[in-house]
Amino acid sequence: MEGCPRNKETYPKLLDLIPQGRQWYQEEKNNTDQEKKLELRLAPPGGDEEGRSAINRKITEIRNSNIKKEAEDKSIFNLSGNHSSPSNKTTFAPHISHKRTAPGPVVGWPPVRSFRKNLASTSSSKLGNESSLGGQVNKSGDGEKQVKPSKREGMFVKINMDSVPIGRKVDLDACSCYEQLSFAVDKLFRGLLAAQRDTSGGEGEEKPIIGLLDGNGEFTLTYEDNEGDKMLVGDVPWDMFISSVKRLRVIKSSEISSALRFGCSKQQKMRT
Amino acid sequence: MNYFPDEVIEHIFDFISSHKDRNSISLVSKSWHKIERCSRKSVFIGNCYAINPERLIQRFPSLRSLTLKGKPHFADFNLVPHEWGGFVHPWIVALAKARVELEELRLKRMVVSDESLELLSRSFASFKSLVLVSCEGFTTDGLASVAANCRHLRELDLQENEIDDHRGQWLNCFPESSTALTSLNFSCLKGETNLAALERLVARSPNLESLKVNRAVPLDALTRLMSCAPQLVDLGVGSYENEPDQESFMKLMAAIKKCTELRSLSGFSEVAPLCLTAFYPICQNLTSLNLSYAAEIQGNHLIRFIQFCKRLQRLWILDSIGDKGLEVVASTCKELQELRVFPSDLHDEEDNDTAVTEIGLVAISAGCPKLHSILYFCKQMTNAALITVAKNCPNFIRFRLCILEPNKPDHTTSQSLDEGFGAIVQACKGLRRLSLSGLLTDKVFLYIGMYAEQLEMLSIAFAGDTDKGMLYVLNGCKKMRKLEIRDSPFGNTALLADVDKYRTMRSLWMSSCEVTLGGCKRLARNAPWLNVEIINENENNDLMMERNEEDEREKVDRLYLYRTVVGARKDAPPCVTIL
Numbered sequence: 001m002e003g004c005p006r007n008k009e010t011y012p013k014l015l016d017l018i019p020q021g022r023q024w025y026q027e028e029k030n031n032t033d034q035e036k037k038l039e040l041r042l043a044p045p046g047g048d049e050e051g052r053s054a055i056n057r058k059i060t061e062i063r064n065s066n067i068k069k070e071a072e073d074k075s076i077f078n079l080s081g082n083h084s085s086p087s088n089k090t091t092f093a094p095h096i097s098h099k100r101t102a103p104g105p106v107v108g109w110p111p112v113r114s115f116r117k118n119l120a121s122t123s124s125s126k127l128g129n130e131s132s133l134g135g136q137v138n139k140s141g142d143g144e145k146q147v148k149p150s151k152r153e154g155m156f157v158k159i160n161m162d163s164v165p166i167g168r169k170v171d172l173d174a175c176s177c178y179e180q181l182s183f184a185v186d187k188l189f190r191g192l193l194a195a196q197r198d199t200s201g202g203e204g205e206e207k208p209i210i211g212l213l214d215g216n217g218e219f220t221l222t223y224e225d226n227e228g229d230k231m232l233v234g235d236v237p238w239d240m241f242i243s244s245v246k247r248l249r250v251i252k253s254s255e256i257s258s259a260l261r262f263g264c265s266k267q268q269k270m271r272t
Numbered sequence: 273m274n275y276f277p278d279e280v281i282e283h284i285f286d287f288i289s290s291h292k293d294r295n296s297i298s299l300v301s302k303s304w305h306k307i308e309r310c311s312r313k314s315v316f317i318g319n320c321y322a323i324n325p326e327r328l329i330q331r332f333p334s335l336r337s338l339t340l341k342g343k344p345h346f347a348d349f350n351l352v353p354h355e356w357g358g359f360v361h362p363w364i365v366a367l368a369k370a371r372v373e374l375e376e377l378r379l380k381r382m383v384v385s386d387e388s389l390e391l392l393s394r395s396f397a398s399f400k401s402l403v404l405v406s407c408e409g410f411t412t413d414g415l416a417s418v419a420a421n422c423r424h425l426r427e428l429d430l431q432e433n434e435i436d437d438h439r440g441q442w443l444n445c446f447p448e449s450s451t452a453l454t455s456l457n458f459s460c461l462k463g464e465t466n467l468a469a470l471e472r473l474v475a476r477s478p479n480l481e482s483l484k485v486n487r488a489v490p491l492d493a494l495t496r497l498m499s500c501a502p503q504l505v506d507l508g509v510g511s512y513e514n515e516p517d518q519e520s521f522m523k524l525m526a527a528i529k530k531c532t533e534l535r536s537l538s539g540f541s542e543v544a545p546l547c548l549t550a551f552y553p554i555c556q557n558l559t560s561l562n563l564s565y566a567a568e569i570q571g572n573h574l575i576r577f578i579q580f581c582k583r584l585q586r587l588w589i590l591d592s593i594g595d596k597g598l599e600v601v602a603s604t605c606k607e608l609q610e611l612r613v614f615p616s617d618l619h620d621e622e623d624n625d626t627a628v629t630e631i632g633l634v635a636i637s638a639g640c641p642k643l644h645s646i647l648y649f650c651k652q653m654t655n656a657a658l659i660t661v662a663k664n665c666p667n668f669i670r671f672r673l674c675i676l677e678p679n680k681p682d683h684t685t686s687q688s689l690d691e692g693f694g695a696i697v698q699a700c701k702g703l704r705r706l707s708l709s710g711l712l713t714d715k716v717f718l719y720i721g722m723y724a725e726q727l728e729m730l731s732i733a734f735a736g737d738t739d740k741g742m743l744y745v746l747n748g749c750k751k752m753r754k755l756e757i758r759d760s761p762f763g764n765t766a767l768l769a770d771v772d773k774y775r776t777m778r779s780l781w782m783s784s785c786e787v788t789l790g791g792c793k794r795l796a797r798n799a800p801w802l803n804v805e806i807i808n809e810n811e812n813n814d815l816m817m818e819r820n821e822e823d824e825r826e827k828v829d830r831l832y833l834y835r836t837v838v839g840a841r842k843d844a845p846p847c848v849t850i851l
Contacts, residue, residue: 108349108758109733110615110649110676111707113406115432115460116565165626166570166592191545195570 159185159248162219162255164192172242178234182212185221185250212250220253232256278303282311291316313337318753318778320358320382321803324838325366336375337401338363342382344781344832345731346756348406351783351830353809355845358382361391368395376401383407389414393421400452401427408434412461416442423447426479427455437463444469453477457484459508459539467493475500481533484508487541491516491524498527506560507531509539512547513568525550538562538588545573555580559607562588564614571626575600585609585642590616591627591649598632602639610645611636615676630657637664645670652683653710658692662699671696672707678734678759681711688712694719697727704751707731717741721748732757739786742766746773756781764791771799779834787831790824795833796851803840804851805832 155173168188175181186209194206211217213234221233225244233241233248276284285308288294298308314337317323329335342358360382367374374396384407392399399422412435418428419442443466446453451473458465465488474480474497482505483497489510498504516524524547528534534554543566558581563574571594578584578597584605591613593601601608613628630653636643637660644667653675673693681687689710697703697720704726708716712735720727721744728751736742742762745755746769755777763786774780789806796804807830840850 106678106759108346108351109678110674111346111349111731111733112615112649113348113432114350115406115434116614192570195545195572 155242157245157247159188159250161189161193161250162252164189164196166192168192170248172245177238178213178241181233182210182221185209185212185248189250209250211253215253215256218253219250220256221248221250222256223248278307281307285311289314310334314376315339317341319834319836320360320363321838321841322778322834322836325363327838329366329370329372333370333372335367335372337378338367338374338376339378339380340382341380344381344756344779345754346758346781346783347381351758352832353807353845353847354408356807356848357841357843357845359843360384361388364388364392364395368392372396373398375399376403378403378405379407380405381407383409384414385409386411386414386417390417393417396422398424400424401429403427403429403431404433405431406433411436412438412440412442412463415458416440416445419443419445420447424452426452428453429455429457429482430460431457433460435461437461439463441466441469443473446473448476450476450478452479454479455482455506456480457482457508459484459486461486461488464488471496471500477501478503480504482506482536484538485510487511491520491547495520495524495527498524498531502527502530503533504531505533506536507534507538508562509537509543511539511541512544513542515544515546516550521546521550525553529553532557534558536560536562540566540569542566542568545569548573548577551577552580556582559583560586562586564588564590564612566590567592567616571597579604581605583607586611588612588614590614592616593628593632594626595628595632595635598628599635599639602635605640607642608636608640609642611640611643612647613649614647615649627651630654633657634660634664637661640665642667644668647672647674647707649674649676651676652680653689653692654682654684655687655689655692655695656682656684658689659695662695666699667702668696668700669702670705671700671703672705672731673709674707675709678709679711680709688715690715690719694723697723702726705729708735709733713737714741714744717744721745724749726751728752729754730756732760734759736760736762739763739766743769746770750776752776753778755779757783757785759784761786763787764794767791768795768798771795774799774802774833775835777835779832781830781832782828783830785827785831787828788824789826789828792828792831793824793851801835801837802833803836805844806830806849806851807832807847808849809847 156169156171158167159170160167170181170184170188172181175184190206190209193209209217209219212219212221222230223233223241223245224230224247226246227244230249236244281304285294285297288297291314294308294312298305309331311334312332313334315328315332315335316339317328318341320340320342328338340360340363342360343352343356346352347356358381360379368391374392375398377392377399378401382404384404389410392402394417402418402422402425410433415428415430415435418425425446453473456473456477465486467489470485470489471493474483480501481503483501484506485494485497485508487510489497491512494509498507528551531554535557537551537554537558537560540548540563548569555577561578561581561584563569563577567590569590569592571592574589574593575597578587578593578601581587582604584601585607587601587605587608587610589597589612593613598613601611613632615627617627628648628650630650633646633648633650633653634657636646643665646668647670650673653673658673682689682692690713693706693708693712693716697706701723703724706720706724706727706729708731714737717736717740720730724730727749730745730749730752732755739762741760742757743766745752746766752773753776758781762782767782767787768791792804792806796802806828809829844850
């Protein structure tokens with residue numbers, strides 16, 4: 001059992017790594033490309049004037065990085081901790097496992113059971129979502145691959161609504177036209193909106209959300225396309241809409257012009 | 273040496289039911305060993321590959337109840353290949369052959385086939401209780417044979433299994449006369465349910481105390497079920513997306529009011545808020561509430577519901593309840609012992625500002641003096657909060673904290689969470705299970721090794737800096753049984769430092785760490801009483817054998833080692849190599 005904890009830092013000062021780094025680099029026989037990028041040389045690969053400061057910054061970046069998926073991170077720390085033990089000279093063998101050399105969705109994280117993952121959202125299955133940290137490796141055996149957001153198998157896009165703090169997701173694949181999309185939006189947000197408006201403690205009266213597409217209702221549906229532009233929903237043919245839509249937003253009809261001009265999502269977030 | 277005849281000693285042993293205690297008894301003397309083993313009715317096997325069925329039966333001929341666990345815990349998170357193992361079939365075959373009078377079988381993370389269930393149902397005439405948790409490999413056909421052939425069946429409890437629903441008539445297969453059922457849980461079935469068959473079954477099961485239906489049981493059916501089983505203590509409901517009309521609502525509420533014995537409520541994979549209010553009349557009796565599948569319920573509805581649940585001891589909820597909601601829990605549920613807060617929104621990082629934070633955790637710790645078990649998913653944490661929690665709740669037995677983003681530091685100080693977790697292990701002297709997350713250095717492991725004297729299970733992910741971290745734990749935690757580590761920089765030095773330590777542990781899991789094939793081979797050579805399994809989904813055995821010496825340095829993707837008295841198992845798939 002350990003005695004009193006040492007007072008000094010258990011991890012190395014970063015600047016100390018550089019001279020050791022040179023030795024380590026000479027020992028190394030098989031550099032992969034990723035390792036080459038982070039070689040601790042005084043002359044960085046880019047060849048510009050920043051020199052040492054660029055390396056320090058890069059090391060600080062790695063140290064402060066929240067995602068410890070790159071193999072380089074581990075090797076630097078291993079080096080400092082284990083440089084005295086001979087068996088660890090070989091810890092820097094080239095990695096076979098792809099998921100440790102490239103950042104991306106982490107398998108099995110967060111640690112939530114598959115059963116629960118499938119229930120934990122409006123969809124019945126989520127595969128390869130663009131912002132997913134909990135991307136599941138395909139286990140269901142039905143052969144679906146990791147799906148990019150714009151493919152046709154269950155196309156879920158985020159949708160937010162003014163004055164409702166909770167975002168939802170809508171399956172555009174389940175809709176074949178704008179009308180169906182409008183119904184889906186009503187279904188998703190009717191209850192939420194009523195809850196938001198309910199101030200007296202009783203059950204809020206639920207009004208259907210209509211007129212999303214024609215400008216006649218209290219709310220209007222807008223979207224952000226793959227170029228970042230904000231547009232009214234309904235102007236282009238459905239197929240074209242599907243191929244370019246990235247997220248949706250339901251805004252108050254009274255604020256259409258300002259919303260589309262100034263980038264509504266950020267504004268609304270600041271207000272709520 | 274014995275002053276009493278064997279029968280008297282046996283009778284005394286009857287009062288001792290805990291597995292640990294009975295195991296201790298059997299070590300006292302040869303004669304006690306014999307008396308104990310011949311009278312033992314219930315055996316728990318934490319790793320089905322640590323022993324084989326033949327030896328089990330040889331030692332415990334009077335076996336009535338068997339609990340088996342198969343896959344390692346991380347299988348829950350898709351880190352273990354489907355075909356890894358954990359087959360129950362050989363066990364059932366052996367028990368049947370030896371004519372063991374099996375009454376109870378409880379399985380966790382095992383592969384069960386319809387064939388196994390059929391054999392089970394035909395081989396044990398007094399079979400009473402089948403509990404399957406996180407199992408897979410069977411269909412409703414298997415359930416049909418259990419229903420049809422196990423005439424004395426009291427308990428059929430299916431929790432979170434992967435079951436192929438053939439939508440057959442398995443519910444019709446129960447005996448036509450009144451059944452002995454006390455507990456029926458089929459909440460994990462995904463298909464349609466024969467409602468008429470279910471209602472008839474419940475009507476002829478007068479002893480039914482626990483009923484958990486699946487999503488496909490609509491409101492009116494639920495109402496009828498509750499009406500004919502007002503004696504229910506434990507109810508799991510289905511999915512109620514749409515608001516009920518006035519009449520249905522009144523009927524439901526009337527039926528609920530009659531269930532005065534109801535203490536536990538679960539299900540609700542979707543529930544319109546009005547449906548939830550129908551349960552208000554029995555809220556104050558509830559001791560256990562599981563609303564953790566109800567992703568659609570908004571925080572305010574949850575809060576209104578929980579406000580009435582003053583006797584709650586166990587609460588499973590989604591993080592949409594928010595800090596405000598947890599504050600309500602803290603002020604309402606003074607009897608709370610176990611809390612689990614699950615993440616509701618695994619993919620939309622920025623949309624939900626209403627999820628729980630460290631504030632909710634602190635509130636709970638301050639308000640619930642009896643709290644001893646917690647599982648908490650959140651997006652952020654601070655050392656100060658953890659230190660406060662430790663001070664408020666020194667009685668934790670299980671403390672599992674999962675900060676969703678790996679390596680996330682204290683969000684107010686940007687430091688690691690070593691001090692926070694350190695405070696937890698120092699204050700909670702009875703801590704048996706701990707899960708770590710967030711930014712952590714070797715220091716947290718130093719604390720764990722120093723203070724966590726009762727710790728039996730530790731889960732580590734994306735933590736630590738050097739082998740020292742793992743060594744602190746292996747050296748310090750004398751009671752460690754299960755250690756599971758992923759994505760942490762621990763390597764051969766830590767793995768090999770004290771091989772005998774693994775004699776005292778059930779198992780060790782290491783994935784995406786720094787251990788190499790050479791290190792694992794060395795371990796396997798030095799510890800023949802261990803099964804050292806390398807799991808490599810990308811390659812198969814043949815390729816591995818062909819490689820040359822260089823590959824001793826290759827990192828091992830997944831390592832799972834466990835003590836065993838029966839050597840390497842024969843049923844390993846190609847992706848698993850046993851060294």
